[in-house]
Amino acid sequence: MTSLDDSQYERKYENNPQAIESDSFRQIRELTDLSGLSQDQQQVVMRVVHSLGLPDVAEQVRFSVNATQAGREALANNGAILCDVEMVKQGVTKRMITREPLCFLNDARTAELAKSKGETRSMAALSLWQQDLAGSVVLIGNAPTALFRLLEMIEQGAPKPALIIGMPVGFVGAAESKDALWQAHETLGIECITLLGRMGGSAVTSASCNALLRCNLGEYY
């Protein structure tokens, strides 16, 4: 192998970050049905599509009436961001927040509690959310049991988050937990954004929060 000219090995691909981002969202606008959505809702749906690489998933996104507004206000007011798993927390863009998101899944108290109650750690971790719930933005991207438990807590009188972004993924309870959120939100008086069906995950959940943070910064695609 000669070292005289490594450029012979250079492949052709876009490597300019701004160009990648703008072309991505141009494609997403072309491929996705955004009709009937507000400007802020469009930003969230485009981020959902972007993080999953799947335009069809746009049809599955649901917003309560004041979801984007309530979420933006809570984030602007520096409300707590409560995450079910570390990957969700990791996914929230650091440059756009001043208060570190919270996740208690790996807290020693959580393991103890889960063991003693015979429930998932994801459920047990929510016991440690109580004091931060009021006015918070809740991000659930992994555990259906965390979303079910949160609904129970609110039904039992726990303080209400400003917004629940509930998008757990999977085959057992994920679709059911999101249906439960969507069906209960009006009665419970909570604002929510969800992605119906089995799909979801850490990336799409934090991306939805990032979309609202970007709206607050005036960064629209």
Added chain:
Amino acid sequence: MTSLDDSQYERKYENNPQAIESDSFRQIRELTDLSGLSQDQQQVVMRVVHSLGLPDVAEQVRFSVNATQAGREALANNGAILCDVEMVKQGVTKRMITREPLCFLNDARTAELAKSKGETRSMAALSLWQQDLAGSVVLIGNAPTALFRLLEMIEQGAPKPALIIGMPVGFVGAAESKDALWQAHETLGIECITLLGRMGGSAVTSASCNALLRCNLGEYY
């Protein structure tokens, strides 16, 4: 609201972690075409389906001939795990590894380098992989440019990873970078696992690595 009996607010859902996991994989086996796959390949494909909540995606997974074996050996030998983004690193199950995965995306040298070269930070971060590449397991779940750059580096004579799990997601370069990996792997003599098309992401990439780690522990679904 009465506090006499909170059980009236209890919802019905599976909250036993083992039951959730075993029922998930039972459903995935029912819904997914695993024919023609080795036992280890099945474990990876089931984890891919699990993390995306989408059985159809199984058809898009590709394995080079010795991919699972090479990956298992590298992980058993404590080879470096190199990640393009922090979320991928976060997704590798800690209890199954003794050596912390590496990610240089937020390294100060990376930002400097990206700026001076006018390329993505994801590409620049790979300059810091060189010394750990030999015998490593590479996990690329986010950035097509990282995967393209890695191919260029190997073509230019960089040490070869034992396995590349290349599953970036998105609309610009993602499908193309995975096609490039799949088309070049035999010529370059590299083992790889990839997910063709636009879909991919941090969760599915770390889940594929976790599947191999579980095989090493004898934990099969």
